[in-house]
Amino acid sequence: MKEDYLVLQDLVKIFGGGDQAVTAVDHVSIQVREGELVTLLGPSGCGKTTTLRMIAGFELPTSGEILIDGEPIKSVPPNQRPTTMVFQNYALFPHMTVKQNIAYGLKIHRQAKESIEKRTGEVMRLVGLTGLGDRPPAQLSGGQQQRVSLARSLIMEPKVLLLDEPLSNLDAKLRVATRLEIRKLQQRVGITSVYVTHDQEEAMTLSDRVVIMHRGRIQQVGTPAAIYAHPVNRFVADFIGKANFLEGKVASLQAEDMLELEIMGRRVPAPRAGASFSVGQRVLLVVRPESVELGAKAADALCGTVRESVYLGSQMMYEVEADHTVVSVEIANPQEHTLFKRGEEVSLHFQTRSLHVLPFEEAE
Amino acid sequence: MSTAARRRREIWGQLRLIGKEPMLLVAIIGIFYFLLIFVAFPIFQVIKTSVVMEGRLNLSNYLAVFSAQYYFQPFLNSMFLGVCTACIGTFIGFVFAYGITRTPLPAKRFFRMTATFPIISPPFVVALAAILLFGRSGALTPLVEKVIGEYSIYGLGGLILVETIAYSPTAFLVLFGVLQAIDPALEEAAMDLGASRGKVFATVTLPLAVPGLASAWLLVFIQSLADFGNPVVISGNYRVLSVQAFLQITGMYDLSRGSTLAILLLIPTVTAFFLQKYWVSRKSYVTVTGKPTGASIKNLEWYIKLPVYALCVLFTAAVFLFYGMVLYGSFQRLWGVDATLTLQNYLQTFRVGKDYIVDSLTLSTIATPLTGILGMFIAFLIIRKKFLGRGLMEFVSMLTFAVPGTVVGIGYILAFNQRSSLFPFVLTGTAAIIVLLLIFRNMPVGIRSGIAALQQIDPSIEEASTDLGAGSATTFRKITLPMIAPAFFSGLVYSFVKAMTAISAIIFVVSGKWNLITVAVLGFVDNSQYAQAAAMSLILIFIVLAALGIIQYLVGRIGRGVRAVTVVS
Numbered sequence: 001m002k003e004d005y006l007v008l009q010d011l012v013k014i015f016g017g018g019d020q021a022v023t024a025v026d027h028v029s030i031q032v033r034e035g036e037l038v039t040l041l042g043p044s045g046c047g048k049t050t051t052l053r054m055i056a057g058f059e060l061p062t063s064g065e066i067l068i069d070g071e072p073i074k075s076v077p078p079n080q081r082p083t084t085m086v087f088q089n090y091a092l093f094p095h096m097t098v099k100q101n102i103a104y105g106l107k108i109h110r111q112a113k114e115s116i117e118k119r120t121g122e123v124m125r126l127v128g129l130t131g132l133g134d135r136p137p138a139q140l141s142g143g144q145q146q147r148v149s150l151a152r153s154l155i156m157e158p159k160v161l162l163l164d165e166p167l168s169n170l171d172a173k174l175r176v177a178t179r180l181e182i183r184k185l186q187q188r189v190g191i192t193s194v195y196v197t198h199d200q201e202e203a204m205t206l207s208d209r210v211v212i213m214h215r216g217r218i219q220q221v222g223t224p225a226a227i228y229a230h231p232v233n234r235f236v237a238d239f240i241g242k243a244n245f246l247e248g249k250v251a252s253l254q255a256e257d258m259l260e261l262e263i264m265g266r267r268v269p270a271p272r273a274g275a276s277f278s279v280g281q282r283v284l285l286v287v288r289p290e291s292v293e294l295g296a297k298a299a300d301a302l303c304g305t306v307r308e309s310v311y312l313g314s315q316m317m318y319e320v321e322a323d324h325t326v327v328s329v330e331i332a333n334p335q336e337h338t339l340f341k342r343g344e345e346v347s348l349h350f351q352t353r354s355l356h357v358l359p360f361e362e363a364e
Numbered sequence: 365m366s367t368a369a370r371r372r373r374e375i376w377g378q379l380r381l382i383g384k385e386p387m388l389l390v391a392i393i394g395i396f397y398f399l400l401i402f403v404a405f406p407i408f409q410v411i412k413t414s415v416v417m418e419g420r421l422n423l424s425n426y427l428a429v430f431s432a433q434y435y436f437q438p439f440l441n442s443m444f445l446g447v448c449t450a451c452i453g454t455f456i457g458f459v460f461a462y463g464i465t466r467t468p469l470p471a472k473r474f475f476r477m478t479a480t481f482p483i484i485s486p487p488f489v490v491a492l493a494a495i496l497l498f499g500r501s502g503a504l505t506p507l508v509e510k511v512i513g514e515y516s517i518y519g520l521g522g523l524i525l526v527e528t529i530a531y532s533p534t535a536f537l538v539l540f541g542v543l544q545a546i547d548p549a550l551e552e553a554a555m556d557l558g559a560s561r562g563k564v565f566a567t568v569t570l571p572l573a574v575p576g577l578a579s580a581w582l583l584v585f586i587q588s589l590a591d592f593g594n595p596v597v598i599s600g601n602y603r604v605l606s607v608q609a610f611l612q613i614t615g616m617y618d619l620s621r622g623s624t625l626a627i628l629l630l631i632p633t634v635t636a637f638f639l640q641k642y643w644v645s646r647k648s649y650v651t652v653t654g655k656p657t658g659a660s661i662k663n664l665e666w667y668i669k670l671p672v673y674a675l676c677v678l679f680t681a682a683v684f685l686f687y688g689m690v691l692y693g694s695f696q697r698l699w700g701v702d703a704t705l706t707l708q709n710y711l712q713t714f715r716v717g718k719d720y721i722v723d724s725l726t727l728s729t730i731a732t733p734l735t736g737i738l739g740m741f742i743a744f745l746i747i748r749k750k751f752l753g754r755g756l757m758e759f760v761s762m763l764t765f766a767v768p769g770t771v772v773g774i775g776y777i778l779a780f781n782q783r784s785s786l787f788p789f790v791l792t793g794t795a796a797i798i799v800l801l802l803i804f805r806n807m808p809v810g811i812r813s814g815i816a817a818l819q820q821i822d823p824s825i826e827e828a829s830t831d832l833g834a835g836s837a838t839t840f841r842k843i844t845l846p847m848i849a850p851a852f853f854s855g856l857v858y859s860f861v862k863a864m865t866a867i868s869a870i871i872f873v874v875s876g877k878w879n880l881i882t883v884a885v886l887g888f889v890d891n892s893q894y895a896q897a898a899a900m901s902l903i904l905i906f907i908v909l910a911a912l913g914i915i916q917y918l919v920g921r922i923g924r925g926v927r928a929v930t931v932v933s
Contacts, residue, residue, distance in 0.1 A: 017371055058827055062370055077385065079830045079839075091824035095846040104842075105832030149828075156832060 002069070005192050006032040006055070006160050011064035013050050024050040026216035037186050037193040039203040042213035043239070048196045051213075052162050055194060056085050068159050084153035085162040089169060090145045092137040098148050099124075099133035105156045123155045126185070143174050150182070154189065161193040167202060179205055200240050204228070212236050230273055234361045237286045244287040244327045247360065250277045259357060261285060264323035266302045270355040282360035289330040291354035294318065294346045296338075301347035306340045322348060375752065388836050392751055395742060399760045401787050402804045406775025407767060413778055414623040425624040434608070434621070439628050442589055442605040445520065446632075449527040450585035456528065456679055457535025457580055458573070463672045465543040478680045480533045481687070484908055486865035486882055488593030488889070489901045490526040493686035495598065496693045496894060498522070503689065518600025526594050529682055531587045535580035542576030561665060575644050582640040586633045590768035592868030593882075597889050605629040606770040606868060613774060613872070623778070626771040637766030694898035709899040717900055720884040725907070727795060727878065728863035731802035735859040738803065739810025740852050744840055746811070747818040748826060765808035769868030776801055777872050793875040801873055802863045810855035817851030818844070857915050861908050
C-alpha cells in the first residue's frame with residue numbers, strides 16, 4: 001500500500017480576473033493512500049467539485065501540482081490521465097446502448113473485440129446490469145443509469161476513480177441502498193477513490209477519511225469518527241452532525257487532560273482532548289444532542305424549560321431553553337425514559353466524555 | 365501572484381494542452397486562415413478600394429457623401445425603405461405570431477406554413493409576382509386603376525409591398541419563438557389579480573415581447589437594406605444602395621464609387637446587427653428553451669380575435685395570390701398579349717436554361733455539406749474548446765451574416781481577381797469562387813444552430829468521453845456529431861435553400877462558364893420575358909421543395925433514434 005498514491009500539492013484555482021477573481025480552491029494539499037476512499041465534503045461552492053475536476057483534468061490548476069503514483073499529471077490532458085469519473089448526471093451517451101456506453105473506453109483504447117466483450121460482461125455482472133446491455137440509457141431507471149455510469153468508469157481500471165455527487169439524482173431510499181453498494185464495490189475492487197458530496201451522512205458511511213472543505217480551504221481531514229468527536233472548529237462541528245454551541249470560559253485546568261468550564265453559571269467538566277487552554281479563556285462547548293440527558297428539575301443541576309417535544313418512534317427530540325439558550329436534545333429509545341411535555345421544567349445533564357471544547361468563535 | 369501573471373500562466377497552460385493535440389491546433393489555425401481570406405479580406409478590399417485612389421489615400425468619396433446626390437439619395441432611400449418595411453413587417457409578424465400562439469385560430473399549421481413560405485423562395489419572386497399582378501399589363505391593374513387612378517408599381521410603394529411580403533416571415537419566426545416562450549402562467553397570474561384582457565396584453569405580454577420586437581425590427585431592417593433581388597426588379601426610379609452599387613460596378617466599371625456605395629450600405633446593416641446581437645438580445649427576458657407551451661386563450665373576446673384573424677387571413681391570401689400568380693403566369697403563352705395556357709415556357713426554359721439548372725444544382729450540392737460541416741465544427745470549437753482568439757473566431761465567422769451580399773460580392777471580385785501574398789490564386793470566373801462564396805455566406809446560420817444545439821447538450825457527456833481516453837477528434841466524431849445531427853441537417857437544409865436562391869452577392873461572381881438559375885431569372889425579367897421568368901422561378905422553388913423533402917426524410921430516418929433519447933441528459 002503506497003501512502004501517497006494520489007497527492008494534491010498546494011492546489012490553487014482562481015476563476016475570472018481583476019475585480020471578479022474568485023478563489024475557488026485555496027492552497028489545498030491532500031494525500032490519498034492506495035485503495036483508500038476519501039470524500040471531499042462541504043457545502044455548495046466550497047471548491048470540492050473544482051478540486052475533483054482538476055484531478056480529472058477538466059480544470060487547470062492556477063498553481064500547484066497533482067501526482068498520481070509518483071507522476072506529476074498537471075500537464076497531461078484528461079484523456080491521457082489514469083483517472084475516470086462518475087458524473088453527477090451520469091453523462092451517458094444517449095445515442096449508444098448500455099453495452100456500447102460501458103465498452104466505449106476500451107474501444108477508444110483499441111482493445112481486442114473478444115476482450116472487450118468479456119470485460120464488459122464481467123463489469124455488468126459486477127454492478128448488476130446483466131441483461132440490460134442492449135437497452136438505450138433512456139429506458140433505464142435512475143439507479144440503473146447510475147450503475148451504467150459506474151461500470152463505464154470501473155471497466156477502465158483507473159488508478160484513481162473520481163465520483164462527483166453520484167447519488168444526488170436518486171431518491172432518498174435508493175440513495176441509502178446505493179451508497180452501501182458503492183462502498184462494498186470499492187472495497188472489493190480495492191480502487192483508490194475520491195468522492196465528492198455535500199451530504200455528511202453519505203460521507204460518514206462511505207469514507208475511510210473525510211476532507212471537510214469550506215470556501216476553498218481544507219478545514220479538517222480525518223476519519224469520520226475522529227471528525228465527529230473532535231471537530232477543529234465551529235464550522236466543522238456544525239456541518240458534521242448536529243451540535244449545540246454553549247459559550248463559556250475556562251474555570252480551571254484539571255488533571256488527566258480535563259478542564260472545568262463555567263457555562264450558564266454552572267461548573268461543567270469537559271475533556272481537553274490534547275488542546276491547550278488557559279484559565280479565563282473564552283470557549284465554546286460543543287454538545288451533541290444525543291449526549292444530553294434530561295431529568296426532573298433539581299436544585300443543584302442546570303435547569304430549563306421544554307419548548308418543543310417531538311416523538312419520532314426511535315427517538316425523542318426536545319428543545320430545551322436554559323439561560324436564554326436553546327439546547328437540542330435527542331433521547332434514543334424513548335420507551336426506556338421518562339418523557340417530558342412542552343412547558344415542563346427539566347434538568348440537563350451532559351455526558352462528559354462526549355463533550356468537545358473549542359476556542360471561542362462567533363457564529364457566522 | 366498578480367492577475368496579469370496568473371492570466372499569462374493560464375494561457376500558457378492552455379497552449380501547452382493544445383500543443384498536446386496537434387490536430388486541434390492545426391484545425392484552429394486553418395479555420396482562422398480561411399476566415400481571414402474569405403471573410404475579412406474581401407471586406408477589407410472594399411474599404412480599401414473606397415479610400416485608395418491611384419495608389420494614394422483619398423477620402424474624396426466620403427467627403428462627397430453629403431454633397432453628391434449619387435451618394436446620399438440612395439442612402440436616404442434605402443434607409444427610408446428599410447424603416448417602412450421593418451415597421452410594417454414587424455407589425456404583421458407580431459399579429460401573426462400572436463394569432464398562432466395565443467388565440468384559438470383554426471388551421472394553425474396551415475397558416476404557419478404559408479406565412480413562412482416566402483423564406484424558402486428566391487427573393488425576387490415576390491417582385492416578379494407584383495409585376496404580373498400590378499404591372500403595366502398586370503392581371504389586377506385595371507381593377508386597381510378604377511379605384512385609385514393611374515399608378516406605377518415600380519418605385520417605393522411597390523418595394524414596400526413586396527418586401528413586406530418577403531420579410532414579414534422573418535419577423536414572424538422571431539416573435540413566434542418569443543411569444544411561445546412566454547409562460548402563459550404569467551398572463552394568467554395578471555388576469556387572476558384582476559387585470560382585463562387589454563391590461564394583461566399592455567402590462568405583461570407586450571413588455572415581455574419588447575426585446576423580441578426590437579430584434580425582429582432590426583432583422584427585417586437589415587434584410588430590406590441588403591435586399592437586391594426585389595429592388596433590381598421593381599425599384600424603377602427609386603434608387604437604392606444595393607442596386608446602385610451593382611450598376612456602378614457592372615455598368616460603369618467604377619469600382620471606387622461602387623465600393624463607397626457598398627460601404628454606405630455596410631455601415632447601417634452592421635450597426636443594426638450588433639445592436640440586435642449585443643444589446644437587444646441581452647435585454648431579453650425569455651430564454652428560448654425549445655419547450656413549447658400550450659398557451660392559447662380559450663374565451664378570447666371577438667374584438668381581439670376579429671382583427672387578428674383578419675390580418676392572418678389577409679396576409680396568407682396575399683402570399684397565395686402572389687405565388688399563385690407566378691404559377692398562373694408561367695403557363696401563359698405571351699405575358700400581356702396572349703393568355704392561352706401552354707407548357708411551352710417550361711419546355712423553352714429547360715432547353716435554354718438547362719445549363720443554369722445543372723450549374724446551380726452542382727455548385728449548391730458541393731457547397732452545402734462543406735458549409736454544414738465547417739459550421740458545426742466552428743460551433744463546436746467556440747462552445748467546447750478553450751483557446752486563444754475564440755471570441756475573435758466567433759465574431760469573424762458571424763460577420764458575413766451582417767454584411768449585405770452586395771458588399772461581399774464586390775469584395776470577392778476585388779480580392780480574388782489577382783494574386784495576393786495572402787492567397788496566391790486567381791479565382792475570378794471559376795466555380796471555386798462561387799462555392800466559396802456560398803460556403804462562407806451561409807455558414808453563420810449553421811454555426812448558430814450548432815451553438816444552440818451544443819448548448820443544450822450537457823458538456824459532461826463529452827467530458828465523460830475524454831475521461832475514458834478519447835481525444836478531441838474522436839469525441840467530436842463519436843459523441844458530439846451524432847447528438848447534434850438534427851441541428852446539422854436543418855443547417856444543411858438552410859444552406860442548400862440559400863445556395864439555390866442566392867442572388868445579391870452571387871451576381872458579381874458568376875461567369876459565362878458558371879451561371880445560376882437566379883441570375884437567369886433576372887435575365888428573363890430584364891428582357892420582360894415574364895412568363896419564362898415565372899417558369900424558371902417555379903422550377904427553382906420545386907427543386908428547393910424537393911430537396912427539403914428529401915433531407916427531411918433522411919433526418920427522420922437518422923435523427924429518430926437520436927432525438928428520442930436526448931431527454932436523458
